[in-house]
Amino acid sequence: MKKLLALIIVLAASINSIAQVSNFEKDSIYIQQVEDHTEPDKVLHAEPLYIDLIRDLGARKGEKEWNLGLGLTDNLKFDSYEALIEYEWAPIDRLGLEVELPFTFYSPVNGTEKDSVPSNQLNSIKIAAQWSFFVNEPMATSMAIGYINEFELSDFRTFGNPFFKGNVYNPFLVVAKRWGNNFHSLIYTGPMIEQNFKTNKFHTTYDINTSFHYMITGTRNFIGIEFNKTFDHSDFDMTIRPQMRLGIADNLLIGIVAGIPVSRENQRLSSFVRLIWEPNH
Template sequence: MNIQKKLVLLLVLALSTYASAQVTDAQKDSLYIQQVEDHKEPYKVLHAEPLYVDLIRDLGARKGEKEWNVGLGLTDNLKFDSYEALIEYEWAPIDRLGLEVELPFTFYSPNGTANDSIPSNQLNSIKIAAQWSFFVNEPMATSMALGYINEFELSNFRNFGKPFIQGNIYNPFFVVAKRWGNNFHSLIYTGPMIEQNFSTKKFHTTYDINTSFHYMISGTRNFIGIELNKTIDKRDFDMTVRPQMRLGVADNLLIGIVAGIPISRENERLSSFLRLIWEPGHKKK
């Protein structure tokens, strides 16, 4: 009888421990979501932001939010390797409006043998952008935004200043994001890219459809997920699959790691991308 009682007590203890662990995870999720949304005006819904084609600012941004990003990437092309680097600053001057300035660089090196046809290194463009969250619904855990990116395309370093600005890219976009329960996140980012070449006076239009799905780890800002970057260029369709993860290194410092796997690109092979995210003024609650 004593042995039976001990077994029953151990079973009850194990079940109660498991149940408390499950409650703890749920409480962590609820507490972190509440930390972000915290029932202040204006309302804000926690969403996982993709790491490669990122947003201008959090959906439902609140006045005073700001963030620095530094990105480093490597793409293995058939004839040469390309290294990308970017510096961007984003901030919210008023509630629900995000602004961004970005400087993207690209550097090239021969892949195996010397090749005179590789492009010249360059500061690709000066990008300025705005994003307005026009719909934020906490009960539905859904947010929507409209935005616009303008890129002043610059000449490469080999011909720098001849001319200084050689073209412009007009890029309006639409974003809709939905959180499913506490952990699962989905997002669609889409819009046309209209490129104008000042010397030829010609326009070239492509259309991007970027979708992402993420699982956010309980009680943290860490997540794992996948980003699908799709481009339609007349009758040509390209897609790159980008598995990714984000880790919190410090309270106000995050690191994002992205791999790129092209599905239907003729000249591009595997790629990788690293994003450092620093949020000055961010305080743990």
């Protein structure tokens, strides 16, 4: 009887030890997959879902990703439906490139006259580049600079007259830090300089986007929040975007975002869904 009791105690201790190791491994398995020392250094960071990055920080040559986004915004006089398709890839280590086509469609509400609603449009042709100039695995920190050039197009009502109505110049800086294995923070900031070709006038705003995420142990899933802040001379707008990302398959993810404006001057609640496909992941 004493031998049997001793055997049970030993087995229980072994099972508990195995469970602890298993939990630790689950907590770090995805980080280990990303931060593979046989390749250039890379730190795992949670990427915000609404104002997303051009490519992962510390991108490695050959990485690529397709994104399909769908969104709905409840404005005061009309609803706007957002759709985008984008392709991003890394031709060399640390450099990410992206091409994006964003569309917006409008629908009047509350008896609003159709003529007073903006025309549907392909908003622009966006091309972008991002260079990760600092990647430190021991510090779990990455930094990058980038540039987005947005060729603004005329709406469908006057499409082609002119074809390009303006341009947006958008340099930016990204700083990201992971705290332990699960907590992530990121700052994405830079000016947006809009040029109107017809008047040749420039209008500048400044964006500061901060995000915080918690990545679920042993998965690529996370929950988090974005704070999208825009300074326009004396005006300040902020939208809070709680969000979550779920892995559907090994190379397929879905992100779900809600938008809550702090001031409801022009719009109310919004929602956004992003489908992320990583070929050959």
